[in-house]
Amino acid sequence: MPRxxxxxxxxTNDYKFIDRNIKxxxxxxxxxxxxxxxxxxxPQGETGDxxxxxxxxxxxxxxxxxxxxLFLENRDRKYDKDIYDLRGxxxxxxxxxxxxxxxxxxxxxxxxxxxxxxxxxxRLGRKIMAGDVFEVPHQRDDTLLDPNAPAINKWYxxxxxxxxxxxxxxxxxxxxxxxxxxxxxxxxxxKDILGQATDPDSLKNQISTYVKEKEISDAIVAAAEQEVPDxxxxxxxxxxxxxxxDPNGPTDAAGFEEYYGVPIASGVIFxxxxxxxxxxxxxxxxxxxxxxxxxxxxxRLYDNVFPxxxxxxxxxxxxxxxxxxxxxxxxxxxxxxxxRQPISGVVKxxxxx
Amino acid sequence: MNYFYDRQIxxxxxxxxxxxxxxxxxxxxxxxxxxxxxxxxxxxxxINRMAAHILKNNSDNTMNTVPFIAVYITELLPAPERRLxxxxxxxxxxxxxxxxxxxxxxxxQMGQTYTIQRHMPVPYDLNVQVDIWTxxxxxxxxxMEQILVLFNPSLDLRNNDNxxxxxxxxxVELINTVxxxxxxxxxxxxxxxxxxxxxxxxxxxxxxxxxxxxxxxYNVINTIRAGDQDELNQxxxxxxxxxxxxxxxxxxxxxxxxxxxxxELTLLTRDLKTTVDGDLLLWNKFLESYGSIRNGxxxxxxxxxxxxxxxxxxYVGVLTxxxxxxxxxxxxxxxxSLPANTKTAINGVIDPTRAAPGAGLPAAAVGQRYIVxxxxxxxxxxxxxxxxxxxxxxxNGSAWVISFDAAASTAVEYVLNIASNQQLAFMDGQWILxxxxxxxPGYWRLLV
Numbered sequence: 001m002p003r004x005x006x007x008x009x010x011x012t013n014d015y016k017f018i019d020r021n022i023k024x025x026x027x028x029x030x031x032x033x034x035x036x037x038x039x040x041x042x043p044q045g046e047t048g049d050x051x052x053x054x055x056x057x058x059x060x061x062x063x064x065x066x067x068x069x070l071f072l073e074n075r076d077r078k079y080d081k082d083i084y085d086l087r088g089x090x091x092x093x094x095x096x097x098x099x100x101x102x103x104x105x106x107x108x109x110x111x112x113x114x115x116x117x118x119x120x121x122x123r124l125g126r127k128i129m130a131g132d133v134f135e136v137p138h139q140r141d142d143t144l145l146d147p148n149a150p151a152i153n154k155w156y157x158x159x160x161x162x163x164x165x166x167x168x169x170x171x172x173x174x175x176x177x178x179x180x181x182x183x184x185x186x187x188x189x190x191k192d193i194l195g196q197a198t199d200p201d202s203l204k205n206q207i208s209t210y211v212k213e214k215e216i217s218d219a220i221v222a223a224a225e226q227e228v229p230d231x232x233x234x235x236x237x238x239x240x241x242x243x244x245x246d247p248n249g250p251t252d253a254a255g256f257e258e259y260y261g262v263p264i265a266s267g268v269i270f271x272x273x274x275x276x277x278x279x280x281x282x283x284x285x286x287x288x289x290x291x292x293x294x295x296x297x298x299x300r301l302y303d304n305v306f307p308x309x310x311x312x313x314x315x316x317x318x319x320x321x322x323x324x325x326x327x328x329x330x331x332x333x334x335x336x337x338x339x340r341q342p343i344s345g346v347v348k349x350x351x352x353x
Numbered sequence: 354m355n356y357f358y359d360r361q362i363x364x365x366x367x368x369x370x371x372x373x374x375x376x377x378x379x380x381x382x383x384x385x386x387x388x389x390x391x392x393x394x395x396x397x398x399x400i401n402r403m404a405a406h407i408l409k410n411n412s413d414n415t416m417n418t419v420p421f422i423a424v425y426i427t428e429l430l431p432a433p434e435r436r437l438x439x440x441x442x443x444x445x446x447x448x449x450x451x452x453x454x455x456x457x458x459x460x461x462q463m464g465q466t467y468t469i470q471r472h473m474p475v476p477y478d479l480n481v482q483v484d485i486w487t488x489x490x491x492x493x494x495x496x497m498e499q500i501l502v503l504f505n506p507s508l509d510l511r512n513n514d515n516x517x518x519x520x521x522x523x524x525v526e527l528i529n530t531v532x533x534x535x536x537x538x539x540x541x542x543x544x545x546x547x548x549x550x551x552x553x554x555x556x557x558x559x560x561x562x563x564x565x566x567x568x569x570x571y572n573v574i575n576t577i578r579a580g581d582q583d584e585l586n587q588x589x590x591x592x593x594x595x596x597x598x599x600x601x602x603x604x605x606x607x608x609x610x611x612x613x614x615x616x617e618l619t620l621l622t623r624d625l626k627t628t629v630d631g632d633l634l635l636w637n638k639f640l641e642s643y644g645s646i647r648n649g650x651x652x653x654x655x656x657x658x659x660x661x662x663x664x665x666x667x668y669v670g671v672l673t674x675x676x677x678x679x680x681x682x683x684x685x686x687x688x689x690s691l692p693a694n695t696k697t698a699i700n701g702v703i704d705p706t707r708a709a710p711g712a713g714l715p716a717a718a719v720g721q722r723y724i725v726x727x728x729x730x731x732x733x734x735x736x737x738x739x740x741x742x743x744x745x746x747x748x749n750g751s752a753w754v755i756s757f758d759a760a761a762s763t764a765v766e767y768v769l770n771i772a773s774n775q776q777l778a779f780m781d782g783q784w785i786l787x788x789x790x791x792x793x794p795g796y797w798r799l800l801v
Binding site: 095109191209220221229319 | 409449459
């Protein structure tokens with residue numbers, strides 16, 4: 001007579017009996033969790049970089065692929081358009097907000113949700129993995145501060161997943177899948193779910209702070225532009241002051257004086273004993289360059305660049321004209337090409353075939 | 354201390370944050386295979402909890418967005434190495450254009466005039482941290498590359514556009530970076546990464562300026578010339594250039610008059626007093642915002658035109674500080690600036706009741722001319738000459754005759770008195786020194 005043992009190397013009827021009861025317990029006592037299933041990196045086309053393979057060309061496109069083999073990250077993710085409804089169980093806890101430069105965080109708002117393993121695989125086709133996105137309907141908030149705002153669900157993203165310790169039955173086979181999920185951020189990784197900022201009806205614009213943050217950012221820029229509308233001080237109401245200079249004006253030190261309103265010393269060498277705050281134009285720099293003496297050094301303020309000198313970037317940024325360059329060139333074959341190109345990619349030999 | 358606040362650090366921050374408000378990141382491709390770019394918002398990092406909750410619509414369901422840039426001040430340090438004379442002040446003269454309320458336009462004419470006194474500002478080093486929140490390394494590299502290329506080593510920053518703010522031009526320098534607060538190995542949370550950049554701004558905090566209505570008769574000459582090579586040669590030869598465009602403007606003090614007499618220029622109130630509330634009017638106090646009298650160089654210019662501010666034909670005197678009286682300046686009149694004489698020079702101004710040819714005056718000779726201040730009719734020495742005060746009499750070789758009949762003249766006349774070498778002017782029925790008198794506001798100006 002064989003010895004009594006619940007352990008079997010195969011999943012026997014004992015296992016199935018227990019598993020059905022656990023599943024039923026989840027169906028009765030669990031809460032609905034809506035799963036946005038990750039299905040693989042979103043194809044980005046040919047990059048020419050072996051560390052960023054074009055899986056689309058190989059027609060191998062699934063969750064097993066990693067988009068960037070250098071940084072080992074999947075930043076452009078594709079999610080199943082179907083949403084899977086599973087039952088999960090977790091302990092609801094109290095949370096405290098943590099205020100950071102980024103905004104309000106709930107650092108402890110990490111859920112450890114358990115799912116029934118076989119039910120999950122039956123519905124989802126695989127186990128829940130890191131990168132899958134949850135909606136938790138029972139945390140839906142329909143009383144937002146803005147009474148006209150639509151109700152929004154609570155979103156999480158799976159960070160880790162493994163078998164739950166409490167999910168082993170007497171047969172020693174696991175029945176539960178434990179998932180660690182953190183609150184979702186409105187990030188590039190989830191644009192397939194949330195949509196784009198340019199779409200006013202996108203989920204992103206409803207449930208993320210992006211729109212408000214953008215409004216705040218724009219207001220700050222507007223305030224700054226109000227204080228300093230352009231490169232030149234506003235002397236339009238003053239008598240005997242030069243108005244903003246002609247963009248086609250002189251390229252010498254006079255341009256600075258027009259700007260500053262009073263003469264500024266200039267020359268090819270700095271004064272021997274400068275005062276703090278003293279300004280000096282180096283005329284041996286082409287274009288001429290305005291310096292100010294602060295601390296123990298002559299600090300560059302900006303260059304007298306014409307005719308685009310009303311452009312702050314062109315005057316202040318060393319490579320401003322190279323960065324803000326939208327011009328097109330035409331080669332001998334009559335083909336247009338952008339004159340702004342990455343330094344690493346300019347005029348490379350072409351392939352023969 | 355009275356309250357004042359000019360939002361100076363706030364403005365520095367706004368201009369600084371402006372640098373970081375225009376960056377975008379590529380966020381993959383859309384359904385059509387086109388690149389998606391998203392502008393990265395920037396805002397102040399050290400925010401209020403209430404504002405943070407409002408941002409999230411009072412719901413923990415609202416998602417924070419990345420990429421995102423937060424800016425906040427980490428240090429504000431005194432900068433003693435940049436400190437200058439703490440009590441230094443500086444003055445700037447300001448001339449506004451005249452405002453036409455009817456048209457709502459500024460006219461190309463002088464309007465209000467002010468003197469702006471600026472007090473030495475206090476230097477500080479403002480250190481600002483920029484946190485770059487991203488959700489993946491590629492995104493972070495996109496932003497870092499766009500920002501890092503700008504600071505080589507610094508960027509120009511203006512905290513306002515007022516031409517009279519002597520500390521408005523500043524610069525920002527990148528002094529350090531912290532690559533990631535999510536160090537290897539990863540912590541419990543790898544959703545977000547934060548890279549930090551620390552910037553330094555050598556700034557100044559200014560006390561309020563003192564703006565006063567300009568109280569000096571002060572002349573601004575703005576000459577616009579347009580000429581060809583020949584005219585340029587004329588200019589180099591110091592010869593007059595005809596047909597060149599010139600624009601002259603002057604500003605006058607509406608509160609002060611002067612008296613020019615006896616080679617002295619006295620500062621007066623409008624009602625011709627030399628004191629205000631018992632205090633003597635002092636030229637050096639009056640001029641302190643503009644400099645001081647340069648002996649032998651500074652000029653007084655007076656105007657005898659009918660209207661104030663009309664400076665044609667003004668008389669010029671060169672000024673020297675008075676050795677004893679601070680209410681006065683010594684004046685050396687430039688005779689070349691005086692109007693041309695309209696009458697033949699006279700030998701002197703005489704009282705014919707007290708002096709006569711051969712009796713206090715030289716013997717009569719042909720061409721001798723005098724202005725008389727009383728009637729000589731009853732004096733035998735003048736042989737029955739009938740003249741009235743202010744007339745010019747002249748000896749014609751046989752008798753004294755009236756050369757200029759004051760009672761019959763109304764026009765302004767000028768004549769040189771050979772005895773005193775001073776020019777006299779005939780105005781309102783009497784002879785006076787042509788450049789002496791009291792000049793009300795608008796009828797005099799200084800070139801200092």
